[in-house]
Amino acid sequence: MCLAIPAQISRLPADDDPLATTDIMGVRRRVNIDLLDADPPELGDWVLVHVGFALSKISAEQADEQLRLLSLLGEASAAQEEVEGYDCGDGE
Amino acid sequence: MKYVDEFRDPTMIARAFEEIRTLADPARHYRIMEVCGGHTHAIFRFGLKDLLPPNVELIHGPGCPVCVLPMGRIDDGLELAGDPHVIFTAFGDMMRVPGSQGSPLESKARGADVRIVYSPLDALKIAEANPDRQVVFFAIGFETTAPSTALTLLKARANRVRNFAVFCNHVTIIPAIRAILDSPDMRLDGFIGPGHVSTVIGCRPYEFIVRDYGCPIAVSGFEPLDILQSLVMVLRQLRDGIAKVENQYARVVPWEGNLAALRVLAEVFEVRAHFEWRGMGFISHSALRLRGEFAEWDAERTLPIRGVCVADPKAAQCGEVLKGVLKPHQCKLFGKECTPEQPIGALMVSPEGACAAHFKYRGAPQLVTLG
Numbered sequence: 369m370c371l372a373i374p375a376q377i378s379r380l381p382a383d384d385d386p387l388a389t390t391d392i393m394g395v396r397r398r399v400n401i402d403l404l405d406a407d408p409p410e411l412g413d414w415v416l417v418h419v420g421f422a423l424s425k426i427s428a429e430q431a432d433e434q435l436r437l438l439s440l441l442g443e444a445s446a447a448q449e450e451v452e453g454y455d456c457g458d459g460e
Numbered sequence: 461m462k463y464v465d466e467f468r469d470p471t472m473i474a475r476a477f478e479e480i481r482t483l484a485d486p487a488r489h490y491r492i493m494e495v496c497g498g499h500t501h502a503i504f505r506f507g508l509k510d511l512l513p514p515n516v517e518l519i520h521g522p523g524c525p526v527c528v529l530p531m532g533r534i535d536d537g538l539e540l541a542g543d544p545h546v547i548f549t550a551f552g553d554m555m556r557v558p559g560s561q562g563s564p565l566e567s568k569a570r571g572a573d574v575r576i577v578y579s580p581l582d583a584l585k586i587a588e589a590n591p592d593r594q595v596v597f598f599a600i601g602f603e604t605t606a607p608s609t610a611l612t613l614l615k616a617r618a619n620r621v622r623n624f625a626v627f628c629n630h631v632t633i634i635p636a637i638r639a640i641l642d643s644p645d646m647r648l649d650g651f652i653g654p655g656h657v658s659t660v661i662g663c664r665p666y667e668f669i670v671r672d673y674g675c676p677i678a679v680s681g682f683e684p685l686d687i688l689q690s691l692v693m694v695l696r697q698l699r700d701g702i703a704k705v706e707n708q709y710a711r712v713v714p715w716e717g718n719l720a721a722l723r724v725l726a727e728v729f730e731v732r733a734h735f736e737w738r739g740m741g742f743i744s745h746s747a748l749r750l751r752g753e754f755a756e757w758d759a760e761r762t763l764p765i766r767g768v769c770v771a772d773p774k775a776a777q778c779g780e781v782l783k784g785v786l787k788p789h790q791c792k793l794f795g796k797e798c799t800p801e802q803p804i805g806a807l808m809v810s811p812e813g814a815c816a817a818h819f820k821y822r823g824a825p826q827l828v829t830l831g
């Protein structure tokens with residue numbers, strides 16, 4: 369629950385839908401991007417996801433660092449389990 | 461997915477240690493609190509504290525949401541879970557946290573319908589799929605997760621999902637920091653500020669630490685270099701006799717926070733008069749509850765919750781460890797009665813808990829070495 373997991377936007381939501389499709393830890397998952405209203409992400413942008421919600425936009429470099437950090441902290445598998453567990457749709 | 465198994469800039473790490481040694485006055489003892497459990501985990505994992513000069517002491521703070529929840533709230537939640545009509549949903553982190561009658565996992569083993577969710581949206585989805593059951597989401601976390609619960613409640617209202625209720629245990633970090641600064645058995649020289657909480661609340665709310673207590677604070681990222689650079693910032697301020705809020709993690713944390721998140725928090729939640737923290741007692745204005753407009757979805761208003769207060773087991777010293785008064789290994793139960801396999805306190809369960817981090821990495825080879 370305290371994990372911040374980087375995800376890359378692979379499909380933007382249709383109008384009024386807050387769920388964008390992302391590649392996250394090698395899985396395709398929909399994440400809610402309502403909290404990025406002020407500066408909505410574009411296709412290919414990276415975001416940091418907490419419990420299924422994108423909380424900030426980050427650079428590709430920062431996304432890389434965050435993945436490496438999760439792995440060093442021994443939290444990569446917990447993060448993987450978390451994103452596999454997101455049930456809000458796989459974007460299909 | 462490739463993970464590079466090395467640190468960003470090892471030479472810069474060595475340089476940061478060097479700078480810390482130069483800045484730390486040997487005649488002084490520095491007590492610097494890392495507020496966030498994520499920092500505590502990283503500090504133990506990377507073995508940072510063993511490489512610091514002995515007079516630079518890191519104190520572990522109360523920023524682990526699972527750890528600060530008092531047993532009574534877990535008991536209240538599990539009493540709801542005991543109703544066969546209820547589907548009880550919670551994050552995986554909660555599953556092994558002991559209440560006085562056992563953990564959510566043990567409740568499940570006794571037949572309760574307890575389900576792990578990874579997002580509050582999934583709890584709502586379970587409610588929509590099971591209209592004849594009452595779904596309860598056990599909401600925990602600081603300002604990082606509270607906006608997610610808020611948006612989920614807005615969606616529950618929009619979709620008119622009547623069989624969904626939130627048992628709200630969201631807490632806020634600022635009053636806890638103030639309580640620690642006000643506590644007579646605590647003297648701190650500075651703070652490493654939480655990274656992810658600050659993406660929501662920004663840096664301004666820490667200004668009282670500087671203004672009212674004259675303590676420096678640096679909001680920090682989670683890599684070894686981040687934590688060391690934040691320590692350099694704090695020590696430099698102490699050397700210069702100044703105090704201000706610095707943002708070491710500006711690449712992720714905007715100074716003003718996330719305004720959309722703050723807006724939904726204000727729309728859905730109000731501040732509670734007081735809330736009990738494990739081992740720290742009741743702290744004023746330190747937690748959130750649902751606003752009256754969301755009463756229909758508020759488990760505390762619509763479901764039978766007794767609001768019990770349950771003291772920690774007598775010998776457990778979780779409160780002292782959460783306040784930074786004791787180090788984890790100074791608790792009488794540490795590593796004996798209380799281990800990650802048989803936890804007595806929540807600090808031994810979560811990886812962000814100081815006791816679990818200390819237990820797991822004691823004697824482990826250090827990831828950061830100097831040459």
Ligand code: SF4
Pocket residue numbers: 775776777778779781788791792793794795798803804805806807808815
């Ligand atoms: S060792 Fe166990 S009982 Fe003691 S403070 Fe840590 S979690 Fe609490």
